[in-house]
Amino acid sequence: MRILLLGYGKMGKTIEKIALDRGHSIVGKIDVQNRDEMHKLSASDVDVAIEFSSPEAAFDNISYCLKKGWPVVSGTTGWLEHRTEIEQLCKEQAGAFFYASNYSIGVNLFFRLNKQLARLMNGQAYQRSMTEVHHIHKLDAPSGTAITLAEGIIEETEDLQGWKLAPEDEEGFLQITAERRDEVPGTHIVRYESEVDTIEISHTAHNRQGFALGAVVSAEWLPGRYGVFGMNDLLKNLD
Ligand SMILES: NC(=O)C1=CN([C@@H]2O[C@H](COP(=O)(O)OP(=O)(O)OC[C@H]3O[C@@H](n4cnc5c(N)ncnc54)[C@H](OP(=O)(O)O)[C@@H]3O)[C@@H](O)[C@H]2O)C=CC1
Numbered sequence: 071m072r073i074l075l076l077g078y079g080k081m082g083k084t085i086e087k088i089a090l091d092r093g094h095s096i097v098g099k100i101d102v103q104n105r106d107e108m109h110k111l112s113a114s115d116v117d118v119a120i121e122f123s124s125p126e127a128a129f130d131n132i133s134y135c136l137k138k139g140w141p142v143v144s145g146t147t148g149w150l151e152h153r154t155e156i157e158q159l160c161k162e163q164a165g166a167f168f169y170a171s172n173y174s175i176g177v178n179l180f181f182r183l184n185k186q187l188a189r190l191m192n193g194q195a196y197q198r199s200m201t202e203v204h205h206i207h208k209l210d211a212p213s214g215t216a217i218t219l220a221e222g223i224i225e226e227t228e229d230l231q232g233w234k235l236a237p238e239d240e241e242g243f244l245q246i247t248a249e250r251r252d253e254v255p256g257t258h259i260v261r262y263e264s265e266v267d268t269i270e271i272s273h274t275a276h277n278r279q280g281f282a283l284g285a286v287v288s289a290e291w292l293p294g295r296y297g298v299f300g301m302n303d304l305l306k307n308l309d
């Protein structure tokens with residue numbers, strides 16, 4: 071497949087290596103400095119675009135791909151207030167858009183475990199909280215993964231109506247603490263505490279390989295499909 075990389079930072083570079091190893095070619099590596107190169111590509115030059123850029127850039131990048139008719143896989147976090155607009159544009163353009171806050175298989179299993187645990191704990195007298203730890207370069211907080219985990223817990227818990235980023239804290243809201251430390255690739259901890267004990271589940275990424283492989287596999291899956299997709303569509307056989 072001919073892949074266009076939108077965003078050529080830590081993720082773009084890891085994705086490039088995996089894509090080349092899997093026999094794909096890279097038709098462009100776009101970052102802030104060379105955006106005009108993207109405009110030189112015609113609709114037929116690209117089989118699929120993979121977008122890992124920044125919260126400010128994602129909406130324009132994804133819109134551009136959809137208008138060009140390129141299927142687009144995005145993993146950028148921190149822009150989802152525009153998600154409905156992108157889904158609408160995807161429909162109007164009869165395009166293909168794939169999004170996941172986290173592309174690693176391990177985290178997607180963890181999402182399911184998180185929901186099952188939340189269901190078990192619904193109504194139990196435990197204080198719920200979450201901590202996410204990432205490298206110091208990360209622009210958004212809390213992480214997209216933490217937001218997905220929080221949404222999973224809130225869906226399964228009758229007395230939670232939303233989440234708050236610490237130090238904000240309010241009864242009826244799940245508190246998420248975001249720590250920024252060294253070069254940590256991504257750690258998420260979900261915690262239930264009572265006076266007598268603590269239950270914790272955690273996922274620790276050791277590097278970016280899992281995220282990048284998931285994005286490339288999604289990019290292999292998407293062309294030829296039309297609509298808005300996520301990891302649950304790709305991982306149906308995990309059910
Ligand atoms: N869903 C998932 O599984 C994962 C998601 N992420 C998310 O992916 C995003 C990128 O992460 P990461 O690679 O670590 O970040 P980096 O900062 O390392 O890379 C971001 C890249 O995007 C480029 N960029 C910024 N603005 C634009 C633009 N307007 N057009 C094209 N490229 C642009 C930057 O260019 P320049 O260097 O010139 O500024 C840089 O090359 C983040 O939102 C992160 O949260 C990360 C890991 C996994």
Ligand SMILES: O=C(O)C1=N[C@H](C(=O)O)C[C@H](O)C1
Binds near residue numbers: 208213256
């Ligand atoms: O910025 C990162 O690095 C990561 N971002 C994603 C997120 O915000 O959840 C996924 C992963 O945790 C790494």
